Amino acid sequence: MSEPAGEVLRDLARLLTGMGPALAPEGSEALLQSITEAARELFGAQACSLALLTVDQSELVFTTASGAGASDVVDLRMPAGQGIAGWVVMSEQPISVSDLQNDARFASDVAQSTGYVPRTILAVPVASPRRTLGVIEVLDRDTSRPGAEHDMRLLSLFADQAALAIENARAFADLGRSVLGAVAAAAPGTPLAAALTAAAEEAGEPxxxxxxxxxxxxxxxxxxxxxxxxxxxxxxxxxxxxxxxxxxxx
Amino acid sequence: MRPLLADGALTREWAWAGATGAGVDVAVVDSGIDAGHPMVGGVESAVAMSYDPEEEDGVRRVEGPHEDLFGHGTACAGIIRRVAPECRLHSIRVLGERLTGKGAVFAAGLEWAIERRFRVVNLSLSTGKEDYFGRFHELADRAYFAGVMLVCAVSNVPSPSYPSQYASVFSVAAHKRQDPFGFDYNPDPPVELGAPGIDVTVAWKGDGTIVSTGNSFAAPHVAGLIARLLSKHPELTPFQVKTVLHALADNARA
The missing domain is CATH 1.10.287 (Helix Hairpins)
Structure with missing residues:
Protein backbone atom coordinates (compact mmCIF):
# COMPACT_ATOMS: atom_id res chain seq x y z
CA MET A 1 0.00 0.00 0.00
CA SER A 2 1.58 3.33 -1.11
CA GLU A 3 2.12 6.13 1.36
CA PRO A 4 -0.41 8.56 -0.24
CA ALA A 5 -3.07 5.83 -0.08
CA GLY A 6 -2.22 5.20 3.58
CA GLU A 7 -2.61 8.92 4.22
CA VAL A 8 -6.05 8.89 2.59
CA LEU A 9 -7.12 5.95 4.75
CA ARG A 10 -5.93 7.71 7.92
CA ASP A 11 -7.85 10.85 6.94
CA LEU A 12 -10.90 8.76 6.19
CA ALA A 13 -10.69 7.13 9.62
CA ARG A 14 -10.42 10.52 11.33
CA LEU A 15 -13.29 11.94 9.30
CA LEU A 16 -15.57 8.97 10.03
CA THR A 17 -14.73 9.07 13.72
CA GLY A 18 -15.53 12.78 13.88
CA MET A 19 -18.83 12.29 12.08
CA GLY A 20 -19.94 9.18 13.95
CA PRO A 21 -22.20 10.78 16.53
CA ALA A 22 -23.93 12.89 13.85
CA LEU A 23 -24.83 9.69 12.02
CA ALA A 24 -25.87 7.69 15.09
CA PRO A 25 -29.51 6.68 15.19
CA GLU A 26 -31.58 8.71 17.59
CA GLY A 27 -32.55 7.40 20.96
CA SER A 28 -29.87 5.17 22.48
CA GLU A 29 -30.17 6.95 25.79
CA ALA A 30 -33.94 7.02 25.53
CA LEU A 31 -33.92 3.28 24.87
CA LEU A 32 -31.80 2.59 27.96
CA GLN A 33 -34.11 4.82 29.99
CA SER A 34 -37.10 2.91 28.73
CA ILE A 35 -35.43 -0.40 29.55
CA THR A 36 -34.95 0.61 33.20
CA GLU A 37 -38.50 1.94 33.35
CA ALA A 38 -39.99 -1.20 31.79
CA ALA A 39 -38.03 -3.43 34.18
CA ARG A 40 -39.12 -1.39 37.21
CA GLU A 41 -42.74 -1.53 36.08
CA LEU A 42 -42.67 -5.27 35.33
CA PHE A 43 -41.09 -6.19 38.67
CA GLY A 44 -43.20 -3.72 40.65
CA ALA A 45 -39.89 -2.42 41.98
CA GLN A 46 -38.96 0.81 43.75
CA ALA A 47 -36.04 1.50 41.45
CA CYS A 48 -34.04 0.15 38.54
CA SER A 49 -30.64 1.43 37.48
CA LEU A 50 -27.88 0.75 34.99
CA ALA A 51 -24.19 1.26 35.84
CA LEU A 52 -21.43 0.97 33.23
CA LEU A 53 -17.71 0.30 33.59
CA THR A 54 -15.33 3.19 32.99
CA VAL A 55 -12.72 2.91 30.22
CA ASP A 56 -10.04 1.75 32.68
CA GLN A 57 -12.52 -0.77 34.14
CA SER A 58 -11.89 0.31 37.73
CA GLU A 59 -15.19 2.08 38.41
CA LEU A 60 -18.90 1.73 37.74
CA VAL A 61 -20.84 4.85 36.75
CA PHE A 62 -24.63 4.96 37.00
CA THR A 63 -25.79 6.21 33.60
CA THR A 64 -29.52 5.52 33.70
CA ALA A 65 -32.06 5.13 36.50
CA SER A 66 -35.76 5.16 37.17
CA GLY A 67 -37.77 5.28 40.39
CA ALA A 68 -36.71 6.09 43.94
CA GLY A 69 -33.56 8.21 44.13
CA ALA A 70 -33.18 8.20 40.33
CA SER A 71 -32.09 11.81 40.00
CA ASP A 72 -29.43 11.38 42.71
CA VAL A 73 -28.13 8.14 41.25
CA VAL A 74 -27.24 9.21 37.72
CA ASP A 75 -23.53 10.06 37.37
CA LEU A 76 -22.69 8.47 40.74
CA ARG A 77 -19.48 6.44 40.63
CA MET A 78 -18.33 3.54 42.76
CA PRO A 79 -15.27 1.30 42.71
CA ALA A 80 -15.80 -1.84 40.60
CA GLY A 81 -13.84 -3.81 43.21
CA GLN A 82 -16.50 -3.84 45.91
CA GLY A 83 -20.16 -4.43 46.67
CA ILE A 84 -22.83 -6.58 45.10
CA ALA A 85 -22.77 -4.68 41.80
CA GLY A 86 -18.98 -5.00 41.62
CA TRP A 87 -19.07 -8.75 42.21
CA VAL A 88 -21.74 -9.23 39.52
CA VAL A 89 -19.63 -7.36 36.97
CA MET A 90 -16.46 -9.24 37.91
CA SER A 91 -17.95 -12.73 38.11
CA GLU A 92 -20.52 -12.33 35.28
CA GLN A 93 -23.01 -14.07 37.57
CA PRO A 94 -26.42 -12.73 38.62
CA ILE A 95 -27.20 -12.52 42.33
CA SER A 96 -29.98 -11.36 44.62
CA VAL A 97 -29.81 -10.40 48.28
CA SER A 98 -32.95 -10.23 50.36
CA ASP A 99 -32.08 -8.87 53.80
CA LEU A 100 -29.91 -5.85 53.13
CA GLN A 101 -31.18 -3.83 56.06
CA ASN A 102 -30.06 -6.51 58.49
CA ASP A 103 -26.53 -5.62 57.59
CA ALA A 104 -25.93 -1.98 58.45
CA ARG A 105 -22.49 -1.83 56.84
CA PHE A 106 -23.72 -3.30 53.61
CA ALA A 107 -26.85 -1.16 53.54
CA SER A 108 -24.78 2.00 53.89
CA ASP A 109 -22.65 0.91 50.92
CA VAL A 110 -25.74 0.60 48.82
CA ALA A 111 -27.26 3.80 50.15
CA GLN A 112 -24.14 5.72 49.23
CA SER A 113 -24.19 4.37 45.74
CA THR A 114 -27.89 4.66 45.03
CA GLY A 115 -29.28 7.36 47.31
CA TYR A 116 -31.91 4.89 48.49
CA VAL A 117 -31.65 2.13 51.10
CA PRO A 118 -33.40 -0.96 49.75
CA ARG A 119 -34.45 -4.16 51.51
CA THR A 120 -33.65 -6.33 48.52
CA ILE A 121 -31.47 -6.09 45.45
CA LEU A 122 -31.42 -8.13 42.25
CA ALA A 123 -28.40 -7.55 39.99
CA VAL A 124 -27.42 -9.14 36.68
CA PRO A 125 -24.43 -8.49 34.40
CA VAL A 126 -24.76 -6.47 31.19
CA ALA A 127 -22.41 -8.00 28.62
CA SER A 128 -21.93 -8.50 24.90
CA PRO A 129 -20.09 -11.53 23.51
CA ARG A 130 -16.98 -9.36 23.30
CA ARG A 131 -16.94 -7.60 26.66
CA THR A 132 -18.56 -6.95 29.98
CA LEU A 133 -20.22 -3.55 30.00
CA GLY A 134 -21.79 -3.13 33.43
CA VAL A 135 -24.65 -4.18 35.66
CA ILE A 136 -28.40 -3.63 35.87
CA GLU A 137 -29.98 -3.57 39.34
CA VAL A 138 -33.56 -3.81 40.55
CA LEU A 139 -34.24 -2.59 44.10
CA ASP A 140 -37.18 -3.83 46.20
CA ARG A 141 -39.18 -5.99 43.83
CA ASP A 142 -42.87 -6.45 44.58
CA THR A 143 -42.86 -9.05 47.38
CA SER A 144 -45.80 -10.92 45.84
CA ARG A 145 -43.78 -11.73 42.72
CA PRO A 146 -42.28 -15.19 42.09
CA GLY A 147 -38.81 -15.93 43.49
CA ALA A 148 -35.70 -13.97 42.63
CA GLU A 149 -34.40 -16.87 40.49
CA HIS A 150 -37.36 -16.34 38.15
CA ASP A 151 -36.91 -12.58 37.87
CA MET A 152 -33.16 -13.04 37.39
CA ARG A 153 -33.83 -14.69 34.07
CA LEU A 154 -36.26 -11.94 33.02
CA LEU A 155 -33.87 -9.18 34.05
CA SER A 156 -31.12 -10.89 32.02
CA LEU A 157 -33.26 -10.36 28.91
CA PHE A 158 -33.47 -6.64 29.68
CA ALA A 159 -29.71 -6.65 30.23
CA ASP A 160 -29.19 -8.15 26.76
CA GLN A 161 -31.28 -5.37 25.21
CA ALA A 162 -29.26 -2.77 27.08
CA ALA A 163 -26.01 -4.37 25.90
CA LEU A 164 -27.14 -4.16 22.26
CA ALA A 165 -28.11 -0.50 22.60
CA ILE A 166 -24.80 0.36 24.27
CA GLU A 167 -22.68 -1.49 21.71
CA ASN A 168 -24.54 0.20 18.84
CA ALA A 169 -24.02 3.65 20.33
CA ARG A 170 -20.33 2.93 20.92
CA ALA A 171 -19.81 1.73 17.37
CA PHE A 172 -20.92 5.17 16.16
CA ALA A 173 -18.76 6.95 18.71
CA ASP A 174 -15.79 5.16 17.20
CA LEU A 175 -16.98 4.99 13.61
CA GLY A 176 -13.55 5.34 11.95
CA ARG A 177 -12.13 2.27 13.58
CA SER A 178 -15.41 0.37 13.27
CA VAL A 179 -15.74 0.89 9.51
CA LEU A 180 -12.09 0.34 8.59
CA GLY A 181 -11.96 -2.65 10.93
CA ALA A 182 -15.06 -4.15 9.31
CA VAL A 183 -13.66 -3.69 5.79
CA ALA A 184 -10.31 -5.18 6.87
CA ALA A 185 -12.09 -8.19 8.35
CA ALA A 186 -13.70 -8.84 4.96
CA ALA A 187 -10.30 -9.18 3.25
CA PRO A 188 -8.17 -10.99 5.84
CA GLY A 189 -4.46 -11.46 5.18
CA THR A 190 -4.26 -8.98 2.28
CA PRO A 191 -2.07 -5.84 2.05
CA LEU A 192 -5.31 -3.83 1.95
CA ALA A 193 -6.41 -5.33 5.28
CA ALA A 194 -3.03 -4.51 6.83
CA ALA A 195 -3.24 -0.90 5.61
CA LEU A 196 -6.83 -0.55 6.84
CA THR A 197 -5.94 -1.96 10.24
CA ALA A 198 -2.93 0.36 10.53
CA ALA A 199 -5.03 3.38 9.56
CA ALA A 200 -7.76 2.39 12.04
CA GLU A 201 -5.19 2.16 14.83
CA GLU A 202 -3.72 5.55 13.93
CA ALA A 203 -7.15 7.16 13.93
CA GLY A 204 -6.70 7.34 17.70
CA GLU A 205 -9.28 8.08 20.35
CA PRO A 206 -12.10 10.32 19.16
CA MET B 1 -7.65 -51.30 38.73
CA ARG B 2 -10.26 -51.44 41.47
CA PRO B 3 -13.92 -51.78 40.59
CA LEU B 4 -16.15 -48.87 41.53
CA LEU B 5 -18.04 -50.96 44.07
CA ALA B 6 -17.15 -54.10 45.98
CA ASP B 7 -20.74 -55.27 46.04
CA GLY B 8 -24.34 -54.20 45.53
CA ALA B 9 -25.87 -50.98 44.26
CA LEU B 10 -24.65 -47.44 44.80
CA THR B 11 -26.08 -46.10 48.06
CA ARG B 12 -25.67 -42.91 50.07
CA GLU B 13 -24.47 -45.10 52.92
CA TRP B 14 -21.61 -46.35 50.73
CA ALA B 15 -20.93 -42.93 49.24
CA TRP B 16 -20.54 -40.70 52.25
CA ALA B 17 -21.85 -42.13 55.52
CA GLY B 18 -19.45 -40.98 58.21
CA ALA B 19 -17.43 -38.93 55.71
CA THR B 20 -16.29 -35.39 56.59
CA GLY B 21 -14.19 -34.29 53.63
CA ALA B 22 -11.05 -34.98 55.70
CA GLY B 23 -7.86 -35.01 53.62
CA VAL B 24 -9.52 -33.54 50.52
CA ASP B 25 -8.21 -30.24 49.09
CA VAL B 26 -10.96 -27.91 47.90
CA ALA B 27 -10.07 -24.68 46.08
CA VAL B 28 -12.37 -21.68 45.89
CA VAL B 29 -11.53 -19.56 42.85
CA ASP B 30 -13.36 -16.31 43.62
CA SER B 31 -12.96 -12.98 45.45
CA GLY B 32 -10.80 -14.41 48.27
CA ILE B 33 -11.82 -15.99 51.59
CA ASP B 34 -11.95 -14.32 54.98
CA ALA B 35 -10.19 -17.17 56.80
CA GLY B 36 -11.29 -15.85 60.20
CA HIS B 37 -15.02 -15.89 59.44
CA PRO B 38 -16.74 -18.23 61.95
CA MET B 39 -18.47 -20.14 59.13
CA VAL B 40 -15.17 -20.72 57.33
CA GLY B 41 -12.96 -22.00 60.12
CA GLY B 42 -9.59 -21.35 58.52
CA VAL B 43 -7.94 -21.96 55.16
CA GLU B 44 -4.99 -24.17 54.27
CA SER B 45 -3.43 -21.85 51.69
CA ALA B 46 -4.18 -18.59 49.91
CA VAL B 47 -2.95 -16.88 46.78
CA ALA B 48 -4.10 -13.54 45.35
CA MET B 49 -3.79 -13.03 41.61
CA SER B 50 -4.14 -9.79 39.70
CA TYR B 51 -3.51 -8.35 36.26
CA ASP B 52 0.01 -6.97 35.88
CA PRO B 53 1.33 -6.10 32.41
CA GLU B 54 4.89 -6.20 33.80
CA GLU B 55 4.66 -9.95 34.38
CA GLU B 56 5.50 -12.33 31.54
CA ASP B 57 2.00 -13.79 31.35
CA GLY B 58 0.26 -10.65 32.61
CA VAL B 59 -0.60 -12.17 35.99
CA ARG B 60 0.88 -11.33 39.40
CA ARG B 61 0.66 -14.02 42.09
CA VAL B 62 1.01 -13.18 45.78
CA GLU B 63 0.93 -16.10 48.22
CA GLY B 64 -0.16 -15.62 51.81
CA PRO B 65 -3.25 -14.55 53.76
CA HIS B 66 -5.59 -12.07 52.09
CA GLU B 67 -9.03 -10.60 52.66
CA ASP B 68 -12.16 -11.18 50.63
CA LEU B 69 -12.79 -8.02 48.61
CA PHE B 70 -16.50 -8.66 48.10
CA GLY B 71 -17.73 -11.38 50.47
CA HIS B 72 -18.67 -13.93 47.84
CA GLY B 73 -15.66 -16.23 48.15
CA THR B 74 -16.27 -16.35 51.89
CA ALA B 75 -19.90 -17.29 51.23
CA CYS B 76 -18.81 -20.21 49.04
CA ALA B 77 -16.19 -21.34 51.57
CA GLY B 78 -18.80 -21.30 54.35
CA ILE B 79 -21.14 -23.53 52.35
CA ILE B 80 -18.36 -26.01 51.52
CA ARG B 81 -17.30 -26.08 55.19
CA ARG B 82 -20.86 -26.83 56.25
CA VAL B 83 -21.16 -29.81 53.89
CA ALA B 84 -17.58 -31.11 54.28
CA PRO B 85 -16.45 -29.83 57.70
CA GLU B 86 -12.96 -31.34 57.67
CA CYS B 87 -11.88 -30.59 54.10
CA ARG B 88 -8.80 -28.43 53.44
CA LEU B 89 -9.89 -25.11 51.92
CA HIS B 90 -7.62 -23.16 49.55
CA SER B 91 -8.40 -19.58 48.52
CA ILE B 92 -7.42 -18.53 45.00
CA ARG B 93 -8.39 -14.89 44.63
CA VAL B 94 -8.85 -13.86 41.00
CA LEU B 95 -11.44 -11.07 41.29
CA GLY B 96 -9.98 -7.74 42.30
CA GLU B 97 -10.11 -4.01 41.90
CA ARG B 98 -10.65 -3.83 38.16
CA LEU B 99 -11.95 -6.02 35.40
CA THR B 100 -8.93 -5.51 33.12
CA GLY B 101 -7.22 -8.83 32.40
CA LYS B 102 -9.88 -10.86 34.18
CA GLY B 103 -9.87 -13.71 31.63
CA ALA B 104 -6.11 -14.23 31.97
CA VAL B 105 -6.20 -13.97 35.77
CA PHE B 106 -9.18 -16.31 36.06
CA ALA B 107 -7.45 -18.89 33.82
CA ALA B 108 -4.22 -18.58 35.83
CA GLY B 109 -6.17 -19.20 39.04
CA LEU B 110 -7.73 -22.33 37.61
CA GLU B 111 -4.34 -23.53 36.35
CA TRP B 112 -2.87 -22.96 39.85
CA ALA B 113 -5.47 -25.33 41.31
CA ILE B 114 -4.96 -27.98 38.63
CA GLU B 115 -1.15 -27.92 38.96
CA ARG B 116 -1.46 -28.53 42.70
CA ARG B 117 -3.93 -31.36 42.11
CA PHE B 118 -6.56 -29.86 44.42
CA ARG B 119 -9.24 -32.51 43.99
CA VAL B 120 -12.24 -30.16 43.94
CA VAL B 121 -12.34 -26.62 42.50
CA ASN B 122 -15.35 -24.38 43.06
CA LEU B 123 -15.93 -21.91 40.22
CA SER B 124 -18.89 -19.68 41.02
CA LEU B 125 -17.84 -17.33 38.27
CA SER B 126 -17.61 -17.50 34.51
CA THR B 127 -16.64 -15.64 31.40
CA GLY B 128 -18.66 -15.14 28.25
CA LYS B 129 -15.69 -13.91 26.20
CA GLU B 130 -15.29 -15.95 23.03
CA ASP B 131 -11.55 -15.24 23.14
CA TYR B 132 -11.26 -17.50 26.18
CA PHE B 133 -13.22 -20.46 24.85
CA GLY B 134 -10.07 -22.38 23.84
CA ARG B 135 -7.98 -21.53 26.89
CA PHE B 136 -10.63 -22.69 29.35
CA HIS B 137 -11.44 -25.74 27.29
CA GLU B 138 -7.81 -26.82 27.43
CA LEU B 139 -7.76 -26.28 31.20
CA ALA B 140 -11.01 -28.20 31.68
CA ASP B 141 -9.56 -31.16 29.77
CA ARG B 142 -6.36 -31.04 31.81
CA ALA B 143 -8.38 -31.01 35.03
CA TYR B 144 -10.51 -33.94 33.91
CA PHE B 145 -7.53 -36.17 33.12
CA ALA B 146 -5.74 -35.11 36.31
CA GLY B 147 -8.73 -36.19 38.43
CA VAL B 148 -9.56 -32.61 39.40
CA MET B 149 -13.31 -31.96 39.66
CA LEU B 150 -14.36 -28.51 38.38
CA VAL B 151 -17.69 -27.51 39.93
CA CYS B 152 -19.14 -24.58 37.98
CA ALA B 153 -22.12 -22.31 38.61
CA VAL B 154 -24.21 -21.95 35.47
CA SER B 155 -24.47 -18.26 34.60
CA ASN B 156 -28.26 -18.22 34.13
CA VAL B 157 -28.04 -15.89 31.14
CA PRO B 158 -29.00 -16.99 27.62
CA SER B 159 -25.53 -16.57 26.05
CA PRO B 160 -22.67 -19.11 26.33
CA SER B 161 -20.44 -19.00 29.38
CA TYR B 162 -17.19 -20.77 30.18
CA PRO B 163 -16.16 -23.10 31.69
CA SER B 164 -19.63 -24.06 32.96
CA GLN B 165 -20.87 -25.25 29.57
CA TYR B 166 -18.11 -27.81 28.91
CA ALA B 167 -19.14 -31.46 29.18
CA SER B 168 -16.30 -32.45 31.53
CA VAL B 169 -17.25 -30.10 34.39
CA PHE B 170 -19.95 -30.41 37.07
CA SER B 171 -22.37 -27.63 36.09
CA VAL B 172 -24.81 -26.60 38.80
CA ALA B 173 -27.94 -24.43 39.01
CA ALA B 174 -30.02 -23.55 42.07
CA HIS B 175 -33.11 -25.53 43.01
CA LYS B 176 -35.75 -24.56 45.54
CA ARG B 177 -35.04 -26.97 48.37
CA GLN B 178 -32.89 -26.04 51.35
CA ASP B 179 -31.47 -29.42 52.49
CA PRO B 180 -27.70 -28.87 52.10
CA PHE B 181 -27.19 -32.56 51.28
CA GLY B 182 -30.02 -32.72 48.75
CA PHE B 183 -29.31 -32.46 45.03
CA ASP B 184 -30.95 -33.29 41.71
CA TYR B 185 -29.66 -34.63 38.42
CA ASN B 186 -30.92 -32.70 35.39
CA PRO B 187 -31.64 -35.00 32.44
CA ASP B 188 -31.71 -31.97 30.12
CA PRO B 189 -28.10 -30.67 29.88
CA PRO B 190 -25.99 -28.54 29.68
CA VAL B 191 -26.90 -27.96 33.35
CA GLU B 192 -26.27 -31.30 35.05
CA LEU B 193 -27.03 -30.77 38.73
CA GLY B 194 -29.41 -28.82 40.98
CA ALA B 195 -28.56 -27.87 44.57
CA PRO B 196 -29.68 -25.27 47.16
CA GLY B 197 -29.12 -21.68 46.02
CA ILE B 198 -32.38 -19.85 46.67
CA ASP B 199 -32.74 -17.70 49.80
CA VAL B 200 -29.78 -19.37 51.47
CA THR B 201 -28.09 -17.81 54.49
CA VAL B 202 -24.42 -17.41 53.64
CA ALA B 203 -21.29 -15.98 55.24
CA TRP B 204 -20.30 -12.50 54.05
CA LYS B 205 -17.75 -9.80 54.72
CA GLY B 206 -17.27 -8.61 58.28
CA ASP B 207 -18.11 -11.91 60.02
CA GLY B 208 -21.79 -11.45 59.12
CA THR B 209 -24.30 -13.32 56.98
CA ILE B 210 -26.73 -12.39 54.23
CA VAL B 211 -29.71 -14.17 52.70
CA SER B 212 -29.01 -14.53 49.02
CA THR B 213 -30.04 -16.27 45.80
CA GLY B 214 -27.88 -17.38 42.88
CA ASN B 215 -26.47 -20.40 41.11
CA SER B 216 -23.17 -19.26 42.56
CA PHE B 217 -24.34 -20.66 45.93
CA ALA B 218 -25.54 -23.96 44.45
CA ALA B 219 -22.10 -24.90 43.11
CA PRO B 220 -20.35 -24.95 46.53
CA HIS B 221 -23.02 -27.33 47.87
CA VAL B 222 -22.02 -29.83 45.18
CA ALA B 223 -18.30 -29.08 45.73
CA GLY B 224 -18.79 -29.96 49.42
CA LEU B 225 -20.64 -33.18 48.59
CA ILE B 226 -17.88 -34.28 46.20
CA ALA B 227 -15.28 -33.54 48.90
CA ARG B 228 -17.20 -35.81 51.29
CA LEU B 229 -17.38 -38.54 48.69
CA LEU B 230 -13.67 -38.28 47.89
CA SER B 231 -12.67 -38.38 51.55
CA LYS B 232 -14.16 -41.87 51.67
CA HIS B 233 -13.34 -42.89 48.09
CA PRO B 234 -10.26 -40.94 47.00
CA GLU B 235 -9.65 -43.14 43.97
CA LEU B 236 -12.72 -41.93 42.08
CA THR B 237 -12.25 -40.14 38.76
CA PRO B 238 -14.49 -37.31 37.49
CA PHE B 239 -16.66 -39.62 35.40
CA GLN B 240 -17.05 -42.04 38.31
CA VAL B 241 -18.07 -39.16 40.58
CA LYS B 242 -20.64 -38.11 37.99
CA THR B 243 -21.93 -41.69 37.91
CA VAL B 244 -22.28 -41.72 41.70
CA LEU B 245 -24.04 -38.34 41.78
CA HIS B 246 -26.39 -39.45 39.02
CA ALA B 247 -27.29 -42.62 40.92
CA LEU B 248 -27.77 -40.88 44.26
CA ALA B 249 -29.64 -37.73 43.16
CA ASP B 250 -32.91 -37.02 44.99
CA ASN B 251 -34.90 -37.25 41.76
CA ALA B 252 -33.29 -40.61 40.82
CA ARG B 253 -34.22 -42.32 44.09
CA ALA B 254 -38.02 -42.21 43.78
Missing part, protein backbone atom coordinates in the same frame (compact mmCIF):
# COMPACT_ATOMS: atom_id res chain seq x y z
CA UNK A 207 -11.77 13.92 20.36
CA UNK A 208 -14.41 14.67 23.00
CA UNK A 209 -15.22 18.22 21.87
CA UNK A 210 -15.55 17.24 18.23
CA UNK A 211 -17.74 14.27 19.16
CA UNK A 212 -20.00 16.63 21.09
CA UNK A 213 -20.20 19.00 18.12
CA UNK A 214 -20.88 16.08 15.82
CA UNK A 215 -23.67 14.84 18.07
CA UNK A 216 -25.21 18.34 18.03
CA UNK A 217 -25.15 18.27 14.23
CA UNK A 218 -27.00 15.00 14.35
CA UNK A 219 -29.60 16.53 16.62
CA UNK A 220 -29.97 19.55 14.29
CA UNK A 221 -30.51 17.20 11.40
CA UNK A 222 -33.61 15.90 13.14
CA UNK A 223 -35.02 19.42 13.65
CA UNK A 224 -36.64 21.60 10.98
CA UNK A 225 -35.02 23.66 8.18
CA UNK A 226 -35.51 26.93 10.10
CA UNK A 227 -33.51 25.62 13.07
CA UNK A 228 -30.78 24.37 10.76
CA UNK A 229 -30.54 27.78 8.99
CA UNK A 230 -30.39 29.55 12.36
CA UNK A 231 -27.64 27.21 13.59
CA UNK A 232 -25.68 27.70 10.36
CA UNK A 233 -25.78 31.47 10.69
CA UNK A 234 -24.73 31.23 14.35
CA UNK A 235 -21.77 29.01 13.47
CA UNK A 236 -20.84 31.29 10.53
CA UNK A 237 -20.96 34.33 12.84
CA UNK A 238 -18.75 32.56 15.34
CA UNK A 239 -16.25 31.52 12.68
CA UNK A 240 -16.08 34.99 11.18
CA UNK A 241 -15.49 36.45 14.66
CA UNK A 242 -12.76 33.91 15.36
CA UNK A 243 -11.10 34.48 11.97
CA UNK A 244 -11.20 38.23 12.50
CA UNK A 245 -9.68 37.85 15.94
CA UNK A 246 -6.92 35.69 14.48
CA UNK A 247 -5.90 38.47 12.05
CA UNK A 248 -5.66 41.18 14.70
CA UNK A 249 -2.09 42.10 15.67
CA UNK A 250 -1.30 40.90 19.18
Missing amino acids: DGDLLRLSALLGELDRLGPAERRLASSLVEALLSYVRGRGRRPS
